[in-house]
Amino acid sequence: MLENQETRSRIKHLLVDALHLEGLAPSTIADDAPLFGEGLGLDSVDALELVVALEKEFGVRIQSHEVGKEAFASVNALAAFIDGHLPAAGKPNAGN
Amino acid sequence: MLRSCSHATEIRTLSAETVITGLGTIGCYGHGREALAAALAEGRPVVSEVDVGAGLHREGGARLAALVGERDVSRWVSPAAARRMSVPSKLVVAAARMALAEAGIDATRDGSPCVGVYLSTTFGSGLSTERLLRQILLEGAEAAQPFHFSECVANAPAAQLAIAVGARGPNVTLTQRESGPLLAVARGAQAVREGRVDLALVGAVEEVTPLLHALLDRFGALATKEGALAEMPRPFDRRRNGFLAGEGATVLTLEREEAAQARGARVLARVAWSGAAFDATAPVSDWGDGHAPLAAVLRAGLDEEPGGAAGVGAVVSGASGARRGDRIEALVLRAAWGEAPLPPVLVPKAVIGEYGGGILAPGLLALEGAHFGPPHGFAESDPTAGVTPHRGGARQIPSRVLLTGLAAGGAAAWLLLERAS
Amino acid sequence: MPGIDPYPGASRAVVVTGLGAVSPLGWSVESLWDGLRSGSIAIGPFDRFDHSGHRTHVAAQVDLTAEPERPRGKPRRLSIADRFAVAAAREAVAQAAIDLDSCRERTGVYFGSSTGGMLETETYLEALLAAAAGQGKPPSTSLLASQQHNGPGDAVARDLGIGGPVQTISAACVSGAMAIGDAILAVRRGDVNVAIAGGSDSLCRLTYAGFNSLRAVDERPCRPFRADRAGLSLGEGAAALILEPFERALARGARPLALAAGEAATCDAHHMTSPHPKGLGAAEAIREALAGARLDPAEIDFVNAHGTGTPLNDAAEFEALVAVFGDLAPNLPVTSTKSLVGHLLGSAGALEAVATILCLLHGEVHPMPDNGTPDSGIRLRLVLGHPLRLERARHALSTSLAFGGANAALVFTRHGDQDPER
Numbered sequence: 057m058l059e060n061q062e063t064r065s066r067i068k069h070l071l072v073d074a075l076h077l078e079g080l081a082p083s084t085i086a087d088d089a090p091l092f093g094e095g096l097g098l099d100s101v102d103a104l105e106l107v108v109a110l111e112k113e114f115g116v117r118i119q120s121h122e123v124g125k126e127a128f129a130s131v132n133a134l135a136a137f138i139d140g141h142l143p144a145a146g147k148p149n150a151g152n
Numbered sequence: 153m154l155r156s157c158s159h160a161t162e163i164r165t166l167s168a169e170t171v172i173t174g175l176g177t178i179g180c181y182g183h184g185r186e187a188l189a190a191a192l193a194e195g196r197p198v199v200s201e202v203d204v205g206a207g208l209h210r211e212g213g214a215r216l217a218a219l220v221g222e223r224d225v226s227r228w229v230s231p232a233a234a235r236r237m238s239v240p241s242k243l244v245v246a247a248a249r250m251a252l253a254e255a256g257i258d259a260t261r262d263g264s265p266c267v268g269v270y271l272s273t274t275f276g277s278g279l280s281t282e283r284l285l286r287q288i289l290l291e292g293a294e295a296a297q298p299f300h301f302s303e304c305v306a307n308a309p310a311a312q313l314a315i316a317v318g319a320r321g322p323n324v325t326l327t328q329r330e331s332g333p334l335l336a337v338a339r340g341a342q343a344v345r346e347g348r349v350d351l352a353l354v355g356a357v358e359e360v361t362p363l364l365h366a367l368l369d370r371f372g373a374l375a376t377k378e379g380a381l382a383e384m385p386r387p388f389d390r391r392r393n394g395f396l397a398g399e400g401a402t403v404l405t406l407e408r409e410e411a412a413q414a415r416g417a418r419v420l421a422r423v424a425w426s427g428a429a430f431d432a433t434a435p436v437s438d439w440g441d442g443h444a445p446l447a448a449v450l451r452a453g454l455d456e457e458p459g460g461a462a463g464v465g466a467v468v469s470g471a472s473g474a475r476r477g478d479r480i481e482a483l484v485l486r487a488a489w490g491e492a493p494l495p496p497v498l499v500p501k502a503v504i505g506e507y508g509g510g511i512l513a514p515g516l517l518a519l520e521g522a523h524f525g526p527p528h529g530f531a532e533s534d535p536t537a538g539v540t541p542h543r544g545g546a547r548q549i550p551s552r553v554l555l556t557g558l559a560a561g562g563a564a565a566w567l568l569l570e571r572a573s
Numbered sequence: 574m575p576g577i578d579p580y581p582g583a584s585r586a587v588v589v590t591g592l593g594a595v596s597p598l599g600w601s602v603e604s605l606w607d608g609l610r611s612g613s614i615a616i617g618p619f620d621r622f623d624h625s626g627h628r629t630h631v632a633a634q635v636d637l638t639a640e641p642e643r644p645r646g647k648p649r650r651l652s653i654a655d656r657f658a659v660a661a662a663r664e665a666v667a668q669a670a671i672d673l674d675s676c677r678e679r680t681g682v683y684f685g686s687s688t689g690g691m692l693e694t695e696t697y698l699e700a701l702l703a704a705a706a707g708q709g710k711p712p713s714t715s716l717l718a719s720q721q722h723n724g725p726g727d728a729v730a731r732d733l734g735i736g737g738p739v740q741t742i743s744a745a746c747v748s749g750a751m752a753i754g755d756a757i758l759a760v761r762r763g764d765v766n767v768a769i770a771g772g773s774d775s776l777c778r779l780t781y782a783g784f785n786s787l788r789a790v791d792e793r794p795c796r797p798f799r800a801d802r803a804g805l806s807l808g809e810g811a812a813a814l815i816l817e818p819f820e821r822a823l824a825r826g827a828r829p830l831a832l833a834a835g836e837a838a839t840c841d842a843h844h845m846t847s848p849h850p851k852g853l854g855a856a857e858a859i860r861e862a863l864a865g866a867r868l869d870p871a872e873i874d875f876v877n878a879h880g881t882g883t884p885l886n887d888a889a890e891f892e893a894l895v896a897v898f899g900d901l902a903p904n905l906p907v908t909s910t911k912s913l914v915g916h917l918l919g920s921a922g923a924l925e926a927v928a929t930i931l932c933l934l935h936g937e938v939h940p941m942p943d944n945g946t947p948d949s950g951i952r953l954r955l956v957l958g959h960p961l962r963l964e965r966a967r968h969a970l971s972t973s974l975a976f977g978g979a980n981a982a983l984v985f986t987r988h989g990d991q992d993p994e995r
Contacts, residue, residue: 077235100846101298101846104298105298108294108786120788120803123788207706208702269840275721285695285778287782288778288779288782289699293627293781293785294627296783296785298783301784304779304783305745305977306743306744307745307977308845311976311977314840314841314978315842315845319842320839320841320842320854321839322840322979323840323977324838325743325744326740326742327686327689327721327722327742328723328739328740328741329723339755342758363698366701367714371714428737428739429738430730430735430737431736432731432733445678445736561724
C-alpha cells in the first residue's frame with residue numbers, strides 16, 4: 057500500500073513537471089480523476105510526452121500499442137500499468 | 153463552422169492598396185511601440201549577459217545579447233494555452249494579439265475574415281531544438297521529447313498562431329535570414345492584394361539561446377571586445393566587428409485599404425513597393441561583393457514610385473555591424489542613389505540587435521516620425537563603405553521610408569512603406 | 574472579370590519545362606521513374622547516422638557514392654541537402670535547356686526545406702558538447718556547413734549564378750509544395766521569367782528521433798492507406814522543377830512537359846501534430862487548386878496523395894478526398910510516392926510533383942507495393958503492385974498535409990491536353 061502511494065505520488069509529480077501543468081499542485085490531482093478528454097484535458101501528444109517521462113522515471117519500456125487511453129485514464133490506471141511493467145524479481149516483464 | 157478561404161482563385165490586381173493597420177512587438181526593449189520608441193530614442197543597445205555556464209562559448213568571444221528576458225505575456229497568451237508553446241510561439245501569438253487589438257480586429261469571431269500567416273524566422277525555436285538534440289546525443293534516441301519536436305520545426309510559431317486566432321488561409325514560414333522579415337511582409341501583401349486572404353498576419357520571430365549565441369560567436373559573426381573597444385554593434389562604423397544577437401517578435405496586420413476604411417481603422421502605412429534579388433558572389437554564411445546588380449534592382453523599383461529615390465525620406469537600414477554586410481549595404485545604397493545625397497539612414501539594429509522581429513517595427517516608427525537617437529557605437533564612418541548613419545538630431549517626418557534587408561548567403565529584400573494621406 | 578485562363582495562348586499560363594530529382598532511387602529523374610514504375614521499395618537499412626538506440630531501423634537513403642559531379646565551391650561548406658538540391662536543379666535546368674546567361678536577373682529560386690544542414694549541425698554539436706565536457710577540442714565551424722533551412726535554396730542560386738528573388742519556405746511537410754505554389758504565382762505575376770522551384774532535405778537524427786517520439790514511424794516500410802498501416806518511413810532527397818510563362822517557353826522553342834494549372838495552400842488551425850480528422854483544410858486546398866485550374870473533380874485522372882502511412886494522416890486525407898470527389902472517390906486512382914521513397918519532408922511536395930508529372934507524361938500511375946491489408950473504411954482505387962495504365966492521363970492532383978496543420982494542393986495538366994474550347 058505504501059509502495060503504491062509512492063508510485064501514485066511520483067506519477068502526479070511527473071504529470072505536473074513533464075506536461076508543464078504550471079500552477080497545479082500534484083497533491084490536488086485525485087487518484088481516479090480523468091486525465092484525458094475531460095478532467096485535466098490532456099491529448100494524444102501529452103500521452104506520448106508522458107510515455108517518455110514514465111520510461112525515464114520508472115525504467116519501464118512501453119510499446120506503442122500500449123499507449124492507450126485506458127491504461128492512461130487516471131493516476132490509478134497509470135500506477136497499475138507501471139506496476140505491471142516494472143522488471144521486478146519474480147514478476148514477468150510484460151513490457152517486452 | 154469553418155469559413156471558406158477559397159474565394160481567391162484568380163490573381164486580381166485590385167485597385168485598393170495594401171495597408172498596415174496594427175503593430176505588435178516584443179523584444180529586448182519590452183513590449184509595445186512606446187517601449188521600442190524609448191529604446192530607439194536612447195540609441196544604446198539593450199543588452200544582457202548571456203549565460204555561459206554550459207561551457208560552449210569560446211574564450212574572449214561575445215558575451216552580450218539583446219534578450220527578451222522574463223517577459224510576462226500572460227496578458228495575451230494564457231498559461232493554459234502556453235503550456236506547450238516554445239518561447240518563439242508565445243512571442244508570436246502575443247505580438248499578433250497586440251497587433252489585432254490595435255487594428256480593432258477580433259479574429260476569433262465566427263465568420264471572421266480569411267486570415268493568412270506569413271512569418272519569418274532564421275533558426276526556429278533554438279531552445280526546443282537544442283533540448284531535443286541534447287537528449288538524442290547525450291541521453292539516447294529514445295529520450296527525445298515530443299513537445300520539443302513539435303516546437304522545433306520552423307513553422308511552429310506560425311502554426312500556433314493559426315490555432316490561436318483561427319487563421320485558415322495560407323500558413324507560410326520563410327527562412328531567409330536577414331531578408332526574411334521583409335520577404336514575409338511582401339508575401340503577405342501580395343496575398344492581400346490578390347484577394348487570396350482578407351487579412352495577413354505578417355512578421356518575424358527569433359529566439360537567442362546560449363548555444364545559438366556561442367555558435368554565432370564561433371563563426372566570428374558577433375560584435376566582440378577588441379582592445380579598448382567595448383563589445384557593441386557599430387553599424388557602418390570603421391571599427392565594426394560584428395552584430396548583436398537579438399531576440400523578439402513583431403507581427404503586423406495587413407489588409408486592403410478599403411476594408412480598413414470601412415472599419416474605421418487607422419492606417420499606419422501603405423505597402424508601396426517590395427523588391428527581392430540575390431547576390432551569387434556571397435559565400436554560404438557571409439555577404440558578397442555583387443552590389444551593382446542589387447543596386448540596379450533597388451533603383452529600378454524606386455524609379456517606378458512617385459518621386460523615385462528622391463521621394464524616400466529615410467532609409468531604415470538592415471545594417472547590423474556585420475563587417476561585410478554593412479559594406480555591401482552601403483555600396484548598394486550609394487549606387488542606387490547615384491550622385492544624389494542619401495536621405496537620413498537609420499540603424500535600429502544598433503539598439504535591438506540582429507534577428508528578433510527584424511526592423512519592421514522600427515520602420516513603422518520611423519514613418520511616424522519617431523526620434524532615433526545617435527547610435528552609441530558609432531564614432532567614424534568606414535571610408536570603404538561611405539555611409540554615415542543618422543546621428544540623432546531633427547529629421548523631417550518622411551512620407552516614405554525604405555526598409556532594407558541584405559542576408560548572409562546572398563538574398564536581398566527591400567520594402568517601401570508610405571504614409572497614408 | 575479579369576482572371577487566369579490556364580490554357581495555351583493565355584498570357585498567364587505557367588508551364589513546367591524541366592525536372593530534376595535526387596532520391597533514394599538514384600541521382601536522376603530517369604532512375605526515379607524506373608524505380609517508381611517498377612514499385613521498387615527504397616526503404617530499408619540505412620547508415621546515415623547511428624540509429625541503434627531507436628525502435629525502428631529503416632529509412633530511404635540516397636546513395637552518396639553515386640553523386641555524379643561535385644558542385645563548385647568549397648565542398649566542406651555544402652551540406653548533403655545542399656548537394657542534393659544543386660544536382661536536382663542542374664538536371665532540371667539542363668532538361669529545360671534554359672540559357673541562364675540571358676536571364677539571370679529574371680530568374681528566381683523558390684525552395685523548401687525542413688531541416689537544411691541539420692545532419693552536419695548534429696555532428697558538430699556532438700563534438701562541441703564533448704569538448705565542453707573535456708573530451709577533445711572544439712570542432713571547426715566549417716563542419717557546420719550551411720546549417721540553416723535556406724542552405725539548399727541558396728546553394729542552388731549560387732551554383733547557377735541567379736540574380737532574381739530567392740526564398741526558402743520551411744513549413745515541414747508542405748515546404749516543397751508551397752515553394753512550387755509560390756513559384757507559380759511569381760511567374761504568373763511577372764516577378765520572374767524563370768522559376769526554379771523545389772525542395773531538399775537529408776535524413777537527420779532530429780527528425781528521425783522526433784517522429785519516433787511521436788510513435789509515428791513504422792518499423793517496416795510504410796503502407797499508406799492500408800488497414801495495418803503503422804506509421805511513416807523517412808526518406809531524403811531533392812527535386813526541382815523549371816517553371817516559366819507558356820508563351821516564353823514556346824517562343825524559345827522549349828517543350829513544355831506540363832501545365833502548372835492550379836495551386837492552393839490552407840491551414841487546419843486545429844492541432845500542432847494531428848490533422849483535422851475530417852481533413853477540412855486539405856479539402857479546402859484541393860477545391861481551391863481545382864477552381865484555379867478551372868477543373869471539376871471529375872476531370873482529375875489520378876491523385877498523388879500525401880499518404881504517409883500514419884493512421885491519422887491517411888484517414889484524414891481520405892475524408893478530404895471524399896469531401897471533394899464524393900461518389901467519384903472509390904474509382905479515383907490514388908498512389909503515394911512515399912510508399913517507395915519514404916517521406917522526404919521538406920522536399921516531399923516537390924519530389925511528388927515531379928512524380929505526378931512523370932505519371933502524366935507516361936500515361937500511367939506508379940504503383941504502391943501490394944503489401945498490407947485493405948482498409949474497408951478507405952474506399953479509393955489504390956494503385957497496387959503494378960502501374961495503372963490510364964485511358965486518359967490529362968489532369969492530376971498532388972496533395973501535401975503538414976505537421977502544424979498546413980495543407981497544399983497542386984494540379985498539373987499534361988501539355989497538349991488542354992481543351993482549347995474552354
